[in-house]
Amino acid sequence: MSNDRSSHRAETASAAPRTLYDKVWDSHVVKTYDDGNCLLYIDRHLVQEVSSPQAFAGLVAANRTLRRPSAHIAVADHAVPTMGREKPLPEGLAKRQVSRLAQNAERFGVNYIRMQDHRHGIVHVIGPELGFTLPGVTLVCGDSHTSTHGAFGAIAFGIGASEVECAMATQALRQRKQKRMRVTLGGALPHRVAVKDVVLALIARIGAAGGVGYAIEYAGSTVGALSMEARMTLCNMTIEAGSRIGMVAPDEKTFAYVKGRLLAPTGLAWDKALASWRGLASDPDAVFDKEVALDVSVLAPHVSWGTTPEECAPVDMPVPDPAAERDPSRRARMQRSLDYMGLKPGAPLAGLPIDRAFIGSCTNGRIEDLRLAAAVARGRKVAAHVAGIVVPGSASVRLLAEAEGLDRIFRDAGFEWRDSGCSMCVAMNDDRLNPGERCASTSNRNFEGRQGRGGRTHLMSPAMAAAAAIAGCIVDIRDL
């Protein structure tokens, strides 16, 4: 219920100026307990194969039902292969996990999207595409990148399997309200600098734990100018700053994106929803517990050099020197990262040879990302020693890209063109790095082993990853 005027609870709270987060929160409070915690109603739940089998098993063991089947959509994205999808899955753990999801969905009356379906894709890509994600809703998923959906002005956050089970059984979660942080982005993005660079720069500044305890709202003129795809990238990466929730106030761009989607409201319901959504902005005098401001007009393309997303730097900078770090724990962390990544302090980031390139994921697997990468790849060739794959975030993205001829551009350049899924971002299927391999990646995490045991990940934007694939090494896209 996003409509302030009609919610008694919201009305009593509306005397004080409220943030966007406060408004969506207030409209979903089922009850407030004596200890100040709230029971928060959950409108939407995306179910995937990795975080749900134990939750479904819990329901079965306790003889519980799914409270509201129409609030859930199930899709397998982590474990599915990105090639050979016309064939049955080979026998093994992945097949067992995917079929378990299909069986559970059937048993509990949840709509399940098959991997051959033209609506298949990564949960965080298809939620918005289907109009399942709407402004002002609460949305959860057993996946940390659920923060993505906050781009629509939703409270969306990742949960573990126990909370997945709770959301399925009760449609509500006991939660403590977060503190509020506003990140104000000002200035125009320089040529060939992307929102990925902005968010990497932000994480480098506030740290991988900088957002712990906060719900972040992104505001400022830069955000207003961003496409919905770019806003999703921004909110997606919020968890890498330690915050489960990143939000953007919905505006005309948001409404235009949502309108006409399969599950979006229509007719009178649309009008009513729209009227409510227009109220979803922080009040001008709303107070945030923390404010951060960033001028994006001076940013360079960013690349990660370490094994946490906060360990990233402008591409024209050298690998930092742990010896220059005063904090001993941070120094040890840096040294460990450099050892794992096989890097020497002071070496330039640009020019570092790569073995693989990965373009895709819930962070950068949307049509706009593929367009930006294709613009770089057009008429060029992937370096002979580099294996590059492009994995659309969803089948819809793939079909649209193919209609635009992007697949041809990628294939002609020597990239492999794949089917939708999480792929090499999480390396649960066959798409993974070998030990010691270095990868230019548009994904979200450069953790040790994230893309395969011993693999070395450098996070960057889609255009930067495409450029690295072609040059055979990390390059400054501005020099291309």
Add this chain to the structure above:
Amino acid sequence: MKPFTSLTSIAAPLPEADVDTDIIFPARFLLLLNKDGLAEHLFHERRRTGDEPKFVLDTPPFDQAKILVAGKNFGCGSSREQAVWAIADFGIRAILAPSFGEIFFSNCLKNGILPIVLESLPHERAMKAAFAQRALTVDLETQTVSLGEGEAIRFELDAFARQMILLGLDEIGVVLAEDQSDIAAFEARQRSEAPWLDLSDGRLEALRDAIPGDARDDLF
């Protein structure tokens, strides 16, 4: 959930910042469908290297530790509860750190593992005690960690979570027993005030059977 009141054990020191859930439980083992027996894959990449010195949890006496003293932002990253199940399966029931990844923190509480946040000075002392192989006592009744040699630290924990863990209760059961009528009332209110949120009108049916010649039951 197993009830927890008090625990005395040596503590394994892991003084490393930002230990993420991919390190704690690598993704390729997420294909397993159960919660049990996951300790085999706990810190898998750190424990199967053959390198010396061995990883702390493979180094006696810390292989018997029921407490872990970790660095800041422990358990950041992915929401995978397998990280917590693997820790529980190893036998660890309490983790002391300056801060935790938020989802990991919440997952701990649902599984009777105490995630204890310590300020930097007490954390330093706990880390020292862990390295010295002193027996630590974590007491949830009094919300204290005793470091031996007369040192004790008080910690904070959400009162509801504390109660659930002390009694070993299932949170879902509590919500179903106490809050169901409130949830139903909320839903009724939402149906009238924000009717567009209700997808039980058949719109979701469009998601079914979209594969032409829908007889491919072996395909998922």
